[in-house]
Amino acid sequence: MSVGAAERLSRLLAMVPWLLRRQGVPLAEAARHFGISETQLVKDLELLFVCGTPGHLPDDLIEADWESGRVYLDNADAIARPLRLNVDEAVALLVGLRTLAEVPGLHDRQPLESALAKLSAASGDASAAAATVSVDLTAGAQEAALSAAGEALARRRRLRLRYLVPSRDETTDRDVDPMRLTSVGRRWYLEAWCHLAEDVRLFRIDRVVRAEVLEVDGTPPAGAVARDVVSEPLFRPSEDDEEVTLDLAPAARWVSEYYSVESVEPLPDGGQRVRLRVADSRWVARLVLRMGGAVSVVAPAALAARTAEEARRALDAYSGAFTGA
Numbered sequence: 001m002s003v004g005a006a007e008r009l010s011r012l013l014a015m016v017p018w019l020l021r022r023q024g025v026p027l028a029e030a031a032r033h034f035g036i037s038e039t040q041l042v043k044d045l046e047l048l049f050v051c052g053t054p055g056h057l058p059d060d061l062i063e064a065d066w067e068s069g070r071v072y073l074d075n076a077d078a079i080a081r082p083l084r085l086n087v088d089e090a091v092a093l094l095v096g097l098r099t100l101a102e103v104p105g106l107h108d109r110q111p112l113e114s115a116l117a118k119l120s121a122a123s124g125d126a127s128a129a130a131a132t133v134s135v136d137l138t139a140g141a142q143e144a145a146l147s148a149a150g151e152a153l154a155r156r157r158r159l160r161l162r163y164l165v166p167s168r169d170e171t172t173d174r175d176v177d178p179m180r181l182t183s184v185g186r187r188w189y190l191e192a193w194c195h196l197a198e199d200v201r202l203f204r205i206d207r208v209v210r211a212e213v214l215e216v217d218g219t220p221p222a223g224a225v226a227r228d229v230v231s232e233p234l235f236r237p238s239e240d241d242e243e244v245t246l247d248l249a250p251a252a253r254w255v256s257e258y259y260s261v262e263s264v265e266p267l268p269d270g271g272q273r274v275r276l277r278v279a280d281s282r283w284v285a286r287l288v289l290r291m292g293g294a295v296s297v298v299a300p301a302a303l304a305a306r307t308a309e310e311a312r313r314a315l316d317a318y319s320g321a322f323t324g325a
Helices: 003-020 027-033 038-048 087-101 110-123 125-130 139-155 254-258 282-290 301-323
Strands: 063-065 070-074 157-165 170-184 187-194 199-204 208-217 242-248 263-266 272-278 295-299
Touching: 003 027, 003 038, 003 070, 027 038, 027 070, 038 063, 139 157, 139 170, 139 187, 139 208, 170 199, 242 254, 242 282, 254 272, 282 295, 282 301, 295 301
Parallel strands: none
Antiparallel strands: 063 070, 157 170, 157 208, 170 187, 187 199, 242 272, 242 295, 263 272
């Protein structure tokens, strides 16, 4: 959908309830309210005239009359009523939003996470039901990355990866010499010599945004030693990484699955307390703000205070935008 079409659709959805509450409003006043010309308003009314509920019979379509210079609307109550979702519809929407938010390589999760937090808070039992549903939409991307990694291993070729690093909330490009593919739990990992880190690294396949086989020798250096993924932890934090403890509401439990956490403790409300190490705590503050109360910082105290202050500033700015301050 183009920007113009999206703007027009948004205007039409707002226009119907506004006109229904102001029967007989002059064309000029309605056009001025929506910031458009009278000619554009007439075009919008002509479009509304052929819109309605499924069936498209005369009684299903919106009735619009503006010939007298005043606008009258009828048979549009269904559009004017607030949207009500039943439990099944709310569960489907919650699962869809959560699944989309977890897609690797998605750079701007803020709108999705904000909508997810608001819908979870308003949907009651549907939120708990949605938390039990798991959907994997990354199979195609994983298959492509697995195929490229397998080819690179078989041909001893170097791989160029575009890789998502959640702990820094960024996507990086790096060349790696593959050593092996291994499966731990339900996840696939590529172990390789990373030329960026100059060390052996494990790359989660579901976080590989793109993998390209290079026509360059990919033999790892002699000092590259594979790890024992059975007895050793998969995630090796740096000595400089900061330890953070978060409380997750039930709607935010996906955080413990998507990010590398060191421990998970269930909470009485169905949420979780997780402990993780991060290279840059600034993304933690952004996550907390985006989740609208579904995630809170327990420790360290300095990060909790800093996040609370950022939340207060954001609320002040939000309030000012609506009060004209």
